[in-house]
Amino acid sequence: MAEGHGHVEHHWEYSYYPLIAVAGIFFALPLGFASYFEYGNSMLATIFLGIGVPLIVIGVAGWTAEGVANAHREPGYAMTGLPIFIVSETMIFLSLFASYWMLRLTTEVWPPAGTPEIGLTIPLIMTVILVSSSFTYHAGELKLEAGDMGGFKTWLLITMVLGAAFVGCTVYEYSHLIHEGFVFGTNAKSTAFYSITGFHASHVTAGLGIFIAVLIPALAGKVSHTLVKGAGLYWHFVDVIWFFVVSQIYFW
Amino acid sequence: MNKRSILLGTVAAASLFAIGAGDAGAGALNDHTEHWKELWGHVLLDIGGIGVVFGLVASYFLVSYRRTRDDEVGKGPKFSFAQSMAWALIPAFVFMADDFYLAASGWKLWNDQRIVPEGAMEVKLTGRMWSWDFDYGNGKVTTNEEGLIVPQGKPVVMRMKSEDAVHSFFIPEYRIKEDLMPGRVTYLWFLPKDTGEYVFTCTEFCGTNHSNMWGKVKVIPAAEFDAWLNPPAPEVAAAPAEGEAMAEGAAPAAEAAAPAGH
Amino acid sequence: MKEWIFTTDHKRIGILYLVGSIAAFAVAGLMALGIRVELMAPGTQFIEPDIYNVMLYFHGAAMILAFLIPGLTGFLANYLIPLMIGAHDVAFPRINAFSVWLFWFAIVLALLSLAIPNPPDIMWTGYVPYSSQYSSGNSSFYVFTVHMLGFSSILGAVNFLCTVIFMRAPGLGWMQLNFFVWTILGAFVIQLIFIPVLAAAVTLLLFDKYFGTAFFVPDKGGDVLLYQNLFWFYSHPAVYVILLPAIGVFMDVISTMARNQVFNYKVAVFGGVWGVVLLGSDVWVHHLYTSGMADWIRIGMMVTTLLISIPVGLLIISLVGTLYRGSIQFSTAMWYTAASFWLILIGGLTGIPLAMTSLTLHLAETYFVMAHFHFIMGITATFAVFAGVYHWFPKMTGKMYNESLGKLAMTLNFIGVNLIFWPLFVIGVEGMPRRYQDYQMFPQFEVSQWWSTIGAVIVALSTILMIWNWISGAIWGPKAPANPWGSVSLEWTHTQSPPGPGNFKEIPKISPDWHPHEYSKA
């Protein structure tokens, strides 16, 4: 608009990446899923994944790049937005737990027949790993505040290794249980067990994804402080949820 | 203003008592279908009244406060804190009084509907996509083709379960329905007062033939029903008077004697 | 072009929402037309049951999830909130763009379900175990449509809560917000908290159907009613996501057109809007009155459901009271609003017998329910969207629609909808069940069904007129005056029509005695 000359020059803002990311999600998730699971057409599923996943990667990468580039004019709302979003996430976990309670409290015999002994060692190890990863990330943040880029990167990497180890434990545990014939559909216990721990593990994985989005620009010496803080907050949230998972699923 | 709300509150409270007191005489059969119709009438009056009052006030305002001059502005009232609270609390209490009146009368009818009278005849109902089986307990089973056959004047309680999706057993004539599902047994009861044939049908969406899951409740005189349920079977040495107690033993014979159920 | 498709500007995103939601309305409306023609007589006319079920699934899901919720909280919120609070844009413009495209692709997905083999036929409620075990339809499309729309709304909630918290013009206090802004806040708080529960419900459905889990399989310890509880735990509050912004639109329209302050503003905000948000979360079991849930919980939720009449009643008092001693000018938007005084009462008050558990043992799943929610949602809230489009049409386009044509279309629509749904109330009480492709067991209902269909045809005509009015007005309409309704609200007084990028050349400074609904000082 030609007439206005306020202190900020405004023009129509645009960004390619939101649309690209959504298109990717559209192909990869609903179309990919339905092709494979509903219509049993793995060829088609592969094609949709092949279109969708690169689009998602481009979308996320481009979006992050824009975010990092504009870091200087970023408003400080993200650190309020994220907690608001986390309210929503909490509700999903709460719904899952509520479902678990409803299943569990309306049956006489728990765990139902067909449930093997689920070891408590692995969850304990996982707890230690995840809790320490929260501390290592915080250590990284402190380094960053002190202007020590190298230290930040190191601690970030350590955190990521711990996160990956956590997911590794889950995979190990799952393969063990599945080997014993305790699968998704065995009974109500397996249903709740895999859904809740799996959903949590997917959050850990998502957290790792966010760390990658922090790490790559950081390797090039660029950081968005908002992104770093946000990633941290999310990681701590996932950590806290884990305590509920452990106590409800393993120790109750 | 205040007086009116007190008045309304009193009316509501009084009606609560009236409902509590006006119970059917002991021993009389409790016909919740009739009570439904009565309560429905009251509720229609209640909400109709509220609707007309609010609607007329709004219409009156719309007509009488049309803009007459271009530079005219509204002169709505400015409230002090007390006034504004009064405009919140008084209506709130009036509405609440009405809500409690409705809740109390609704609750009373609910008890009528959910407390099964003693000596009710029990029929086991199994629903599936897309048919019904009525099991009368002595081996006699009918489907929706033949209908649900019940004696006149005797309360009937249905114990219901589903073999697949959720269904719902609905008899419009008796103003009652309840869902059937796998894994739980649900119930409803009704009083077939008059003989005749009344539609029952499925009211929980269950797929392609959802609108085809229907049949008739056939209410027949009690004597006729007894004859149908326990046809005289000479080879069973049981006195007819003990028919009910002997039902289990008599079951195979009765089934053999009756025309094929399905 | 790229500044439209890839836009991150809230106004253009708002328009994208508008186009998408009206498209969803048109397609879902055409489905309704098909349904109505099929129901003109008992027996099968020309739509087989399988196809009927898919059409009804699409009609219900699209009308609620793709038309009303995005129309009110997507289009109107996006277009108006930053303008009303004096902000350059929303807090997270790119997330906003992400939201709108999630919405659009969800519509594409829903439309695709009309083209794929084995389309979903599970109704908008998707009850298990039909949807998870017995339907041959593709339930995954339902699940993903819900996921995408839900995620879009959650992000919208984050965005708008941050926007209103942080980006109000300097000096603009909480008690100086347009009423519409308050209702949107209420709606988004509901979305934020409850959508995840719906997302969980449909995800469990997906797991059960495709991964063989046992959430809803009683033989393995699952529970069918779990789904219904989760589903309605969201989907009841969702009706207030629709009702609140609808009332917000009406309130803003009335206040502007009557040049009158909002009657008892603070009580309407705290008692009305937030009362609805609070109470609305404790009533979901009123959709499970016939479900076989424990008796005590069914009767308990009767009381909470009835109490909803208090906050909603306060809102209605404020709506009516805002007319009192006003100076009402009747634009097309005001016509829609005026009609809604009656419509909202009919729709809301018929919720009262439904709230009464014992009456609902008869009324549940009949056309009475169906007429109830069409009056409150299919008509009243829909009128709010239409009123919103008309009222802010000069703002969005800088042009004027044709006022007489608008009123003609409105009148036709009003006649049509009453013709559709009054007969359905009557046959509902007499026992006509919902979701019936065929009602051969109730031949006596044919006459009412027939008239209802005639009504639907009238509504279709009026809708074509209305959409034509919008399109032609936007292209050929005369230039609109800067502030055609003489509003004092920021979006009219401080921006051009249509507003340029960044909305305000200079962010207005708000004085403490200014109010967007205050006319008596002018």
Ligand code: HEA
């Ligand atoms: C915008 C949408 C919307 C809104 C606002 C409402 C509002 C209400 N609804 Fe409705 N409803 C639906 C949409 C909506 N509903 C839908 C879609 C369904 C069906 C879903 C499906 O199965 O597919 C449904 C179904 C439904 C049922 C379940 C029926 C069944 O399936 O068995 C019930 C039961 O309680 C109910 C009750 C109510 C009540 C009590 C209100 C209240 O909020 C109404 C409050 C308003 C008033 C009461 C009027 C104004 C108040 C006054 C004038 C004050 C004075 C009044 C008194 C003191 C009474 N609704």
Ligand code: HEA
């Ligand atoms: C916002 C919500 C909304 C709206 C607006 C409507 C609008 C309408 N509805 Fe709908 N309806 C629902 C929400 C809504 N409905 C829901 C949630 C259900 C329950 C679903 C379920 O059971 O799961 C339902 C169920 C439902 C049924 C029940 C069927 C059954 O149970 O078997 C019927 C039957 O008559 C019906 C009819 C109508 C009609 C005639 C309209 C009319 O008002 C529609 C008028 C609109 C048009 C006729 C379209 C006009 C458009 C054009 C002509 C196109 C112009 C084209 C271009 C510009 C390109 N609806």
Ligand code: CUA
């Ligand atoms: Cu059985 Cu519908």
Ligand SMILES: [Cu+2]
């Ligand atoms: Cu509800």
